[in-house]
Amino acid sequence: MVGVVTAAPVCPACGEPAADGARFCESCGTPLTSPGATPTDEGAGAGSAAPDGPAAATSPAATAAAGGCRACGGVVAADGYCEQCGARAPAPHDHEEEQPAPHVAGVTDVGVRRRRNEDSMALGVVGDVSVLVVCDGVASAPDSDIASQAAATAARDVLVAGAATVAPGDAAAWSRLLVESGHRADDAARTAVDDAVARTDPPSCTFVAAVVSPQLLVAGWLGDSRVYWLPDAGTPEQLTEDDSVAAELMAGGMSRAAAERSPEAHAITRWLGADAEETTARTVAARPDGPGWVLACSDGLWNYASAPEVVADLLRDAEGRVGADPVALARDLVAWSNASGGHDNVTVALARVAGPPAAGPAPAPDTHVADAGTTPTTRRRPAGSLPGEPDAPAP
Template sequence: MNEQLSLRPARDGLGPHCPRCDSPGEPGDRFCEACGADLVVQEAQAALCPDCGAEVEVTTTHVDTAGQCAACARRTLAAPPDRMELDLGTVVGVSDRGLRHRRNEDALALRVLCGTDDEPLAAVAVVCDGVSSSSTPEDASRTAAYTAAELLAEAARDDLDAMTATRSAVRSAVEAVSALRVGDDPEPPSCTYVSAVVTPSEVTVGWIGDSRAYWLAAPEPTGQPSGTPSSRLTTDHSWAQQMVDLGQLSEEEAQADRRANALCRWVGADCDGRPPNLAAIRPTAPGWVLLCSDGMWHYLREADDLARLVAVFDDPLDAARALTRLALDGGGHDNITVALVPFPLRETTSPRG
């Protein structure tokens, strides 16, 4: 969950009362703290048809169900799934609602471009985290992720410069999310954004907000020269990072403040309009590119620690599941999304999930 630094207030309202023991809960609670009962048996949420703009009700009982737009019947609208696992071999991902939220407001989009001999030429991963204080944050994150992933894949297919393509993809994502705004909504849909374009020789990342990208170096065989060390490739656009950059607080002091996770940049109709931050590396040894929302990195944030955990697993999807499980075991207070790209690129497989 994120909030903007503009101090957009969270939506007011009391949490649900347990239907079994009547204990009060906090807004967004999924289970009763006292007896463990399910606090949300069925939830109806409004979505806007992306074709005609009409409102349609999508009902979910925590299973990915769908509703068709009654106005134009041109598209099926689906509630975001509580958990999604994708395995393309070349890139994998897991997105989980966590333990405290009623819905998954994160989004994950993966693409792989292969040559005529099925050799992977590029992998694209995009992770977006809906800003919970905005309206329909799940629509914002899905719109941004899918819009950017398609454009980044097209650019890779046309062998365009990855940095230029990332700027263009984020610009299109901002326009698409801005179009979701209804009337003069003071809290229009918004989300964070981080993407990676991975080729056989280079990793290019772009970001707005506090979803992160890491380079995780694989363990080196004894006697082998050192490769590119593990590192965080992104810098958070958050209140805490801003205070550290200005020299006003230490990282420990900033993270202890209640405003630490407030965003100072995001994707949406009321964003500042600045282009994404960009970074590129050319790894000299094997490793992994990790993208994740703050629901994961809040539980393990140092690149070396992340690299050691991922290195335990031969299957990248198992590694992504382990990172997700780490966050769930730590409390799962937010939605959790992880995308992992092994480097060098591996051959794609039949999609799982």
């Protein structure tokens, strides 16, 4: 006999509220029961509540490997939902890993709270040059996952091709090529969806790319995906500077913690896509003086660890536990983000920079900011830029 649901439940796996009488979470597909409700007879334990907390959710990678429903073990139908309990099965892009060389790897994951992974990455290695590209699709615009993957792939291809003609240490040439890769990524994002140009809210994404060699680091970006330089010894740095409302608040004197907790913290001011007004990437170059890691990421990671000292501390801790394999490190940082709340998709890409050991102790880490939840990446358009929207008032 089907048990009676006595109250509107909250999903025990992802924390999202559910409608009255709901048997499954609309966000993640986990079965829902209220205290005292009797599980259904269909599938032993299918109606039982899952253990509390994000750590209890089965990872998309493990579910895909098992080949069955992550909620009850049943058969997943062609539409992507379980024939037995109705839970949504992971999509292939929910969790992806890439490792083009032993010293370069990345992981992208849907996180705990989102139904679709709108982050994308594309990596490449040519000789001593490593290429990392991360794009974060704007959650409010449909098909931004398609735009982000097209953009990341297009940018990576430009940079990998350029490695044949640009010297690894030529900062000016790499900066020009990063700008070109951003324009090609924008073209790809605009054309990835057939009717994108005609939409009021077309698919769009952030863009960040890093070119890494033993003697030079160059990064280019639009939006709030980031590149960090994390030396084995010395001062870690955030090489990029966000194009976001939070960055504007910090420029006005607000602290990093307060700015990144503001209501519009994740409103970006530059992006790629059919409604983007300015798509020339800003670039920055640095010359490493010792070994370390270059980390490119979406805001799914820095939501919980923003300051470079905090990111460096996380990486050192992970390296002490899982070793120096970049794919193991990227997995660990993604898992940490999900365990911290997993409110957003998360992508971590790493490239190891070799070099002589640098003397001196590592900087003392800060305490990372506790999970306060995040809002999806959105765009901040000028007033009057949407059809039917009033113009901005005259100054």
